[in-house]
Amino acid sequence: xxxxxxxxxxxxxxxxxxxxxxxxxxxxxxxxxxxxxxxxxxxxxxxxxxxxxxxxxxxxxxxxxxxxxxxxxxxxxxxxxxxxxxxxxxxxxxxxxxxxxxxxxxxxxxxxxxxxxxxxxxxxxxxxxxxxxxxxxxxxxxxxxxxxxxxxxxxxxxxxxxxxxxxxxxxxxxxxxxxxxxxxxxxxxxxxxxxxxxxxxxxxxxxxxxxxxxxxxxxxxxxxxxxxxxxxxxxxxxxxxxxxxxxxxxxxxxxxxxxxxxxxxxxxxxxxxxxxxxxxxxxx
Numbered sequence: 001x002x003x004x005x006x007x008x009x010x011x012x013x014x015x016x017x018x019x020x021x022x023x024x025x026x027x028x029x030x031x032x033x034x035x036x037x038x039x040x041x042x043x044x045x046x047x048x049x050x051x052x053x054x055x056x057x058x059x060x061x062x063x064x065x066x067x068x069x070x071x072x073x074x075x076x077x078x079x080x081x082x083x084x085x086x087x088x089x090x091x092x093x094x095x096x097x098x099x100x101x102x103x104x105x106x107x108x109x110x111x112x113x114x115x116x117x118x119x120x121x122x123x124x125x126x127x128x129x130x131x132x133x134x135x136x137x138x139x140x141x142x143x144x145x146x147x148x149x150x151x152x153x154x155x156x157x158x159x160x161x162x163x164x165x166x167x168x169x170x171x172x173x174x175x176x177x178x179x180x181x182x183x184x185x186x187x188x189x190x191x192x193x194x195x196x197x198x199x200x201x202x203x204x205x206x207x208x209x210x211x212x213x214x215x216x217x218x219x220x221x222x223x224x225x226x227x228x229x230x231x232x233x234x235x236x237x238x239x240x241x242x243x244x245x246x247x248x249x250x251x252x253x254x255x256x257x258x259x260x261x262x263x264x265x266x267x268x269x270x271x272x273x274x275x276x277x278x279x280x281x282x283x284x
């Protein structure tokens with residue numbers, strides 16, 4: 001029997017001449033094709049927006065020669081970037097929009113902002129070598145984020161392929177904060193070239209194949225040994241005692257850990273190959 005959208009045609013009644021019956025299959029197709037109002041998840045995207053604000057604020061402060069505040073703003077962006085993903089996973093509010101928004105925000109906060117802060121601070125004293133180093137870092141961050149987006153689900157989640165852009169930005173911002181806080185002679189010849197070397201190193205390492213520990217295997221929802229809490233307290237004490245020195249030293253160690261892990265893998269592979277060769281010779 002033919003049907004209308006809302007009520008069934010009663011027996012014994014006929015349709016007017018200007019009304020055509022709608023089949024159930026046509027009605028279902030119309031319901032599927034009807035546009036729906038799609039919204040966004042507010043909570044994780046609010047943290048992402050805070051990340052974007054910190055990156056933009058760092059650029060503005062660098063233009064006003066307030067480099068210490070600019071460096072601190074980049075570290076705040078790092079905290080916000082770590083929060084949005086975890087909040088989205090804990091509240092089950094992941095979305096494709098959030099992934100794209102987070103990637104574009106990271107390009108501003110950890111790609112453009114550190115490059116401009118470094119250039120406005122001392123790299124501009126090197127002339128063309130200064131802005132070339134800043135561009136190399138910015139391009140490395142863009143390539144790093146593009147590769148990360150295309151390798152989701154392919155690379156082991158326990159490791160990052162290449163130095164993460166937030167860690168690279170913290171390496172740059174940490175050196176700026178360290179130099180400004182300790183009143184190092186910025187106009188001396190070696191300071192611009194140290195910044196040049198750090199910027200080039202961070203840009204190249206972001207697009208390298210070195211594996212860096214991601215920390216995603218850690219789940220704070222489960223119980224941990226009591227010694228972990230002691231380590232957390234020690235970490236808070238070290239960072240609060242001298243934040244620029246502690247944070248810069250921490251990210252220098254992390255930026256070198258990928259190459260140290262690569263060397264350890266090569267040594268282990270060589271030992272395993274020699275062990276297999278010796279077993280073959282002994283069997284023969």
